[in-house]
Every structure is written in structure tokens, then in C-alpha cells.
Amino acid sequence: MGVSNSIRTTLGQFWEIIAQEFAKKQGYTVLPKDDFKKAKVLLKDAENIMQECIEKRRNGKKYELKKLSERLDTLYKDKPIDNNIETWESGNGVDLYFKKDKEIWIFDIKTVAINAKNGKTFDAQLIKWLVHQKHQLGDTMYAKDINVGYIFPYNSSANGDITSDSDWNDEYGQRAKPMTEDEIYAADKFWKFITGNENALRLILDGVKNATGDGSIVRRHLDKLMIKKEFAPEELNSIAEDAVKEFANYLFGIEFISKNGKDSIWSHGKNDERCEFKKSMNVICERKTGSSKRTGLEKYVRGFIKCPKCKEELKSNTLNGKRFL
Numbered sequence: 001m002g003v004s005n006s007i008r009t010t011l012g013q014f015w016e017i018i019a020q021e022f023a024k025k026q027g028y029t030v031l032p033k034d035d036f037k038k039a040k041v042l043l044k045d046a047e048n049i050m051q052e053c054i055e056k057r058r059n060g061k062k063y064e065l066k067k068l069s070e071r072l073d074t075l076y077k078d079k080p081i082d083n084n085i086e087t088w089e090s091g092n093g094v095d096l097y098f099k100k101d102k103e104i105w106i107f108d109i110k111t112v113a114i115n116a117k118n119g120k121t122f123d124a125q126l127i128k129w130l131v132h133q134k135h136q137l138g139d140t141m142y143a144k145d146i147n148v149g150y151i152f153p154y155n156s157s158a159n160g161d162i163t164s165d166s167d168w169n170d171e172y173g174q175r176a177k178p179m180t181e182d183e184i185y186a187a188d189k190f191w192k193f194i195t196g197n198e199n200a201l202r203l204i205l206d207g208v209k210n211a212t213g214d215g216s217i218v219r220r221h222l223d224k225l226m227i228k229k230e231f232a233p234e235e236l237n238s239i240a241e242d243a244v245k246e247f248a249n250y251l252f253g254i255e256f257i258s259k260n261g262k263d264s265i266w267s268h269g270k271n272d273e274r275c276e277f278k279k280s281m282n283v284i285c286e287r288k289t290g291s292s293k294r295t296g297l298e299k300y301v302r303g304f305i306k307c308p309k310c311k312e313e314l315k316s317n318t319l320n321g322k323r324f325l
């Protein structure tokens, strides 16, 4: 795994962290995303209903997920919970998995502009999430209460307002088909939903901008990524490394000094009391050890509490005793 993987884990997870933090504040139960599993074996009829839905929508026929849910609720009447589950294939899992008041939300976050092929793939995938989740829950929860969708955290097009859901749809709605507005949570639509605040995305973007000084980490690195569709691996690595450096500085208040093979040298502290330590970029952005059950900011902050050398607590100035945003 190269550092290029960290594009997802830094930029993608930046939005993921913010979303999870807001969800917690709004009283959602935020489940670790790895808890969202695939059923090992679907009911044959569920498999058929699922494929029919995917095919019809792919071929431009109207087939709302509401209708799919109704069919699933009929099929799974009197069916028990099925715990025969497995992990989704790489790339098919989700970023956000919330529960509240007997409803479930299942989302994946996409941080780059959607291309022409994505719509069909995404649509089929979210139909699978819905059917697989319903299968596991049997008749303990209605399919209609399982919400699935793709999040495009801001309007990445050069046209229109960066916070506008409708501007996103004007630019990319056609490519997102057969997904419908019901499954697309672009820009302010998602942030309004998760925060209950009409201006949430604007506040988030301003907050990040203020916290990081000259332009936001997220904006600048995403902008670089969106210039081209294809990147050479070295290019991706270099963009990702830049993002990791800034992200680490933002979250932990540490500064990148140099790279030495696999390890990077970081420093923290003030002027004459600076301390340097070694830590690979992958370790910083992929907090695997003991962190899989944590969600939101906690996953990062707790995963990296102390300087490995002087054992001093590492806290970013922007986080120290303050709100994240």
C-alpha cells in the first residue's frame, strides 16, 4: 500500500470525521463503518428483486427505492435476523453508518467529481447495501427505514455555489443517473440534514479556512485532484503526501521536517524546546491499531496522543481546548 491510499484516508476521512462529529451531536448513534457487513447468502427472492431493481434503473425505467423497500418488507415478513455475514469487498463498503430512532443511514462519501460511468456503479451499489442490510435485520426493521445514499460533500464544479446541492445537480446530475435526488446528498443537502443548520456547509468551509489560515486544506488538495482525471502514481503520492503533512499539522500540531525512506521526521514544540520524532505517513493517516471501534475525531486524536519520543501530549493549537470547527 503506497501513500496514495492516504488520499482517501486523509481527505475522505476529513469529511467523514466532521460528519460523524455532527451526527453524534445530533443524537445519532455513530457505528464504526466496519460494522456494516454484507450478507453471506441472500434469500433467492431477495437476490432476484435486487437484480431486477438494478437492471430496470440501469435501463432508464422508473423504479423507486421506496418500491424496492415495500417488496423487501413483504418478502422478509416473519424472517429472523441473519448473522451469517462477511466484510464487503474492498471499495464496496461505506464511510458512514448511523442509527437513530429505529432508522438507519448508510452513506459513502465521494470527494472527486463524478464521471459518466460512476452513476450506474453507485446506483447498483446502494441498492445492494439496502438489500443486504434488510436481509441481516429480517423483520426487526422496515426496509423503508434504511436510508442509503452517496455524499458529495461540496459542489466541486467550477460553476455555481460551492455549497449548493442544486448547482451540483445541474452540473453532475446527468452523470449520476440512475441515482435520483433521493439517493444523492450533494453539498448543503447532506450538511443541512446532519446538522439541522441551513448554513452548515458554509460554516464548515469558513471554519476550516479560519483554522488553517490561507485557504483550507481540503479545498486546496481536492482542487488539485480534480484538475485531471488520471494521475501517475508519483503524482498522486506527492499530492497525498502534501495533504498528510497539512492534515497532521492541523490535527496534531506537528510539523513535517523530512522524509527518510519509509519514515518521516516530524517535530513539535516551541522554538528552543523543539522535539523531533520518527513516524511514517501511513501510520499517521491510517490509524489501524486499536482504532477500528472509534469514530469521528476521537479515532485520530486518541490514536496519536503522545509524542513517541518525549511522551508529551500532542495537540494542535486549533484543537486545544476548542471546538473542532
Ligand SMILES: [Zn+2]
Pocket (backbone or CB within 6 Å): 268, 275, 276, 277, 307, 308, 309, 310, 311, 312
Ligand atoms: Zn516530543
